[in-house]
Amino acid sequence: MTVLVIGAGPAGLMAAETIAAAGRAVVVADRMPSVARKFLMAGRGGLNLTHGMPMPGFLDAYGAARERMAPFIAAFSPADLIAWCEGLGQPVFTGSSGRVFPKAMKASPLLRAWLARLEGLGVRVLTRHEWQGFAADGAALFAGRDPIPAEAVVLALGGASWPRLGSDGAWQRHFSAEDIAPLVPSNCGFRVDWSPHFAGKFAGSPLKRIALTFGGRSIRGEAMITAEGIEGGAIYALSAAIRDAGGGVVSIDLRPDLPGLNLPADRRGQSLSTFLRKAAGLSPVAVGLVQEALRAGAPGDLLGLVKALPLRLGAPMPIARAISSGGGLRWGAVDDALMLRARPGVFVAGEMLDWEAPTGGFLLQGCLATGRAAGLGVLARG
Structure with a gap:
């Protein structure tokens, strides 16, 4: 047999x-x-x-x-x-x-x-x-x-x-x-309650060279913005912990390669987008995340948002x-x-x-x- x-x-x-x-x-x-x-x-x-x-x-x-x-x-x-x-x-x-x-x-x-x-x-x-x-x-x-x-x-x-x-x-x-x-x-994305403006402009945009922290664990990698939320390698690495916690707030360092980053106090008449692009080297989608956080009521500490942007994740994707x-x-x-x-x-x-x-x-x-x-x-x- x-x-x-x-x-x-x-x-x-x-x-x-x-x-x-x-x-x-x-x-x-x-x-x-x-x-x-x-x-x-x-x-x-x-x-x-x-x-x-x-x-x-x-x-x-x-x-x-x-x-x-x-x-x-x-x-x-x-x-x-x-x-x-x-x-x-x-x-x-x-x-x-x-x-x-x-x-x-x-x-x-x-x-x-x-x-x-x-x-x-x-x-x-x-x-x-x-x-x-x-x-x-x-x-x-x-x-x-x-x-x-x-x-x-x-x-x-x-x-x-x-x-x-x-x-x-x-x-x-x-x-x-x-x-x-x-x-x-497992190794899944999560839903995020994006504003229609952010989702419409940045869905499909990669978020490169970031560091995510959740539950005391930090992961460097990349993520992808979707119309419904966020996914990608850095998210996947933390997905089991986020899922088991029922979702929660992850902290995103948008410039982990610049631990000593400082931002000028004076924007000198520049728009927020231009200022973050020039002073912090942020990509358009990263700038959009900072603006999204400010719209959601985050404190206006720009350096704090660049280095530890809070993002609330909801349910895992199916x-x-x-x-x-x-x-x-x-x-x-x-x-x-x-x-x-x-x-x-x-x-x-x-x-x-x-x-x-x-x-x-x-x-x-x-x-x-x-x-x-x-x-x-x-x-x-x-």
């Missing part, structure tokens, strides 16, 4: 590779017409594979799931991921931020090489197979398809972000409610618009090899599990590491 992997994203494909490399027959089934759609979408702007941050700081990115993720990351580390990528003929480089990318800056060449390796290992891929649970005899059920019996199963069905790309969270109905932590948006999702199958539902305690022989990997991490390479590292762990769990069971 074969081993069945359900879900053809990074976690599922890594589980399939791990098992097939040991000489076992593997079938991968996915409900979409083609595999790894979210992986390909994530790679359009430059595929962030992992991060060069040393341990233990790297593990801190996994927050509350740090201790559960640690053994999987140790067994398939960032260095291992880099070696794996280069073994597929895809050299990498590390950017100034510590993020690691393939030199091709795309996911498609890596995926093609990966699928070729899987084909060489004898892995069969079945598309348009939507999982519907298990039959009484243990065979996997698929909508409009014949059941597939297997000696072991790896579930790698993702979370609930970007559902049009495959991960819609429908798998939850096949588990008891007490085994699932509710799926929530999970369908999030980069990833938090929540999922609780850790108590699986053993240390990621096998379901309630269903021996069935393993779980990737975003189905209850962990989250910021963008920057931590997400993909976690998916690949748990995929490999699930594959090793299958092999260890015999």
Whole structure:
């Protein structure tokens, strides 16, 4: 009999590779017409594979799931991921931020090489197979398809972000409610009550080289103004804390590169926009943020607004618009090899599990590491 992997994203494909490399027959089934759609979408702007941050700081990115993720990351580390990528003929480089990318800056060449390796290992891929649970005899059920019996199963069905790309969270109905932590948006944007003038003028404008602070934690990066709020890497890095707090006020340093910035007391007849552009070097959207804060009743301390502009964030954007999702199958539902305690022989990997991490390479590292762990769990069971 074969081993069945359900879900053809990074976690599922890594589980399939791990098992097939040991000489076992593997079938991968996915409900979409083609595999790894979210992986390909994530790679359009430059595929962030992992991060060069040393341990233990790297593990801190996994927050509350740090201790559960640690053994999987140790067994398939960032260095291992880099070696794996280069073994597929895809050299990498590390950017100034510590993020690691393939030199091709795309996911498609890596995926093609990966699928070729899987084909060489004898892995069969079945598309348009939507999982519907298990039959009484243990065979996997698929909508409009014949059941597939297997000696072991790896579930790698993702979370609930970007559902049009495959991960819609429908798998939850096949588990008891007490085994699932509710799926929530992660690496997400937040709603902001912009004035119509600001939203109309600056929606779609990037806010570059800023520093955001929330809950005592500061992140340098970039953000993007949208008609409904704000999103982008710096926001994503703090999104779990902001979400769990029910929103709140973030502080934005619009010129973190100028810690000793001073502004002249006399504007010499200049408009506020001209003054902030010349004296503080602010971009038009940054000037607009200062003006927006003043319209909302912020004190008129311009230097204070440039260095610590308060911005109240509301609800997170819907999970369908999030980069990833938090929540999922609780850790108590699986053993240390990621096998379901309630269903021996069935393993779980990737975003189905209850962990989250910021963008920057931590997400993909976690998916690949748990995929490999699930594959090793299958092999260890015999």
